[in-house]
Amino acid sequence: MTVDLNEYYKIIRNCSKCAMCRNMSPWDMQSKEFKDICPSGTRFLFEAYFAPGKMEITRALLDNEIQYTDRLEHIIFACPLCGGCQAQCEEVNIINPLDVMQDLRKKYVKAKGPIPAHAKFAKSIKELHNPYNEPHENRLDWLPKNITINEDAKIAYFVGCTSSYRREEIAKATVNVLNSLGLEFNILHPNEWCCGSPLFMTGQIDAGIKLMNHNLEAIKEKGIETLVFSCAGCYKTFKETYPQYVGDLNCKVYHFTEFLVEYFRKKEIKLKAFPKSITYHDPCHLGRHSKVYEAPREVLKQIPGIKLIEMERIKENAWCCGAGAGVSSAYKDFAYWTASQRLKEAESTGAEILTTSCPFCITNFVEASKISNVSFEIIPLIKILEEAIK
């Protein structure tokens, strides 16, 4: 959620600078090597990049003690808004640093406009309804010909921009799984536009609201009652962000892992064995932002032969992939650095596969692995399920 900084001023001042937000929970910590939780502070080191520093900066801005500088722009935007700080603070002092940082971006954009990299994808979204500068008419090019789409179905698969244009294998696997299970579903195209996550997360709220209104209208027009997502970012935007502006969406919202767990509870499905050791990365938008931690693990447990080996930082304590909230577009090196830290942690488990349930995380891991030389495969969770269902 977002907060109004002026109203929040007193709470910001109450940050006790206890530093819990710099590391994972000390009660769950297993090693010094994998104890950090704040990519921004860990990478850029100055206290200003950690949540207590950002609280102090926010206070100083509200008190007109400082002005915007290039460095301040970097402090505000070189952060994936992963919410690691907030997850720790919720246990302790309840300052809600993530909410403050999101509103700080809004304040910045209002004063200075979006930063150039973010303005660039905003333009693409405005003109082509996706941040990748791809033609809107190609949005469904990934769709296999053998897939049945039911125009009258009350369930819709919201594909998302990343699965449509960059990680088509995730979109294909999702519809293959839905078809294999005999589930009838619809797709919103041509009225599926970017969910607006990149805009909401970079302080461009008004533009995000326009997309929200469009998408909600498209859902209403098609009479959709249930939405299924393969993208953690789109899911979070519908589940957490939209309701802040419009209240109840009158539509059930599921990440595919939640949807399948519910499905598996009702119907017994025989899955093929997948005899591999796997470690699972919690995407921030699915995990900390939406509090969905168990469903992906439940799906993996359904598949015979899988040995799940957890990393040290999981669930509320998970280390971010580094790509979110406009970081991969504006600060690519930082995004890869953050991902490489996670790859190192995944490597330490000895697992053969790193999997996750977000196409954006997958993309960043795959790109970073080209630099990091990892010994394991990176496979989207839905692809593993697709294999097991075949």
Added chain:
Amino acid sequence: MVELSKSDSHPEVYSKLERIVGKEYISDDPSILIVHSRDQSPFANLKPIPPEYVVLPESTEQIQEIMKISNEYKIPVVVQNTGVNASGACVPSETGSILMHLRRLNQIIEIDDLNMSATIQPYVSYAELQVETMKTGLWLPSPAAPSTVGVVSNMLFCGMSWCMVKYGYERRSIICMTWVTPKGEIIKTGSSAIENLGNFWWNGPGPDLKGILTGAIGELGICTEMTVKLYPWVGGSRLKPDEVAENTKMLAISFSSGERMFKALQELSRADIAIFVANMPIVWSIMGMPKSLKSSKELWEKRKQLEPILKYFVLVGIQGITSIKQLDYGEKVVKQIAKETRGMVIDFEIMSGAAAQLSPDLQPEKSRAEFFRAKVSPRIMRFKGGFMPAFFPQEPIEKALKSEELMENTLKDFPIHPQDLYSSCVVPVDMGHFGLHELDIFYDQNSPEELEACLEFAGKIQKLSQSQQDTWPPHSEWRSYHWDVVKDIPEFAILKSKTEKIKNLFDPNRIMNPGKWFKE
């Protein structure tokens, strides 16, 4: 409004500092500086002063070089380590300072399991050191502060752990130190003073220099490496947050009067069966156990129901130091002492269950982990945002009851708070050699009036204590020790004038964290 001005020599100094630490590790940007202008103490909040430079050195040698520059230009240097500090000790008290942050000195250099010690750099926290040492069957108790605090800084600031009854004040665990003086010289203490001898012994030839650095509030130099004593740990290689460690058992004892409670505290301390023994204040339990602030507030409303049990309430943590078999014996001794002092022993599980009835999101099972690796202690800030240990006497344990009365009487005149927003606890230290008493005030960070009132109150109770109680308020604790609080006590002025000579010897240009203890 804070001042963000630059001195005439700024470009020259900046460029020299940049050459030492590298371009990436220095900044004079206002957004970097402003962060270091205050902490959560009333001292810093009333007079916020940002530094002129923030630098992040990565080695002892770089720190030496920075100190040479600061001497050359007479620039004050303020050192911040993990920054978990509510005393105003790590923020500038003068304009134009260099803020030296030790974040890059973050290595555990060695864990020597044979000699039961660890050599660390300053930015290593208790939590980090514990997770690594527990793997080798050793540990260092975490302080009664967030376990994110740096071991080195907490020891130099005379921090304390819940386990003081067994292991004494934390600084007793310091074995050797490497220390950069304000003039940029290096002092090594203990056996590390002699090259290649190793970091295994406390006392070097001659006077014990490490005693000068501890308690000096950063005014006499910077510790860049420390060897600390570790203790046996048979509780498993990982702390399990939802379970009490298998080598530990917790018992609670409730008493009907303060006299009985203090007698029991004495007996429990000297019996040497517990790693912690503490009279827990009701307000801490209420703030610390519920996960949400809402539940804390609801529980606070129900506090009258809890008072009969929690007013004179002692928690005892028995630990098998070398074997879990020690637990049975320890429990028998605790029960015997409770019987003799007419205390009511309450099983911790039963007590947790009863507490859970009062509030939906209590985490009593997790509160046990707090004693080993503190996490939720900052919850005490939640009620009002500010927390000030206004009075921190260390005294012979028999005086604790009198101090309790003094605190209660003095608080009646405290101008701002409702009477209930304070807490007091007594912790026996060092097998009962002395006790620590603590009176905490919770104040509104947003109210300058409350900040002023806290300081005034702290000064008043210090003076009263000294005149009425004949206790020892000017102990080595840093918080009540702040000059602004104790400046009107004549004995302090005398002590200060004597210790000034030490300051001048080590820091003739008076550039090292000026104004925190030594004051011209």
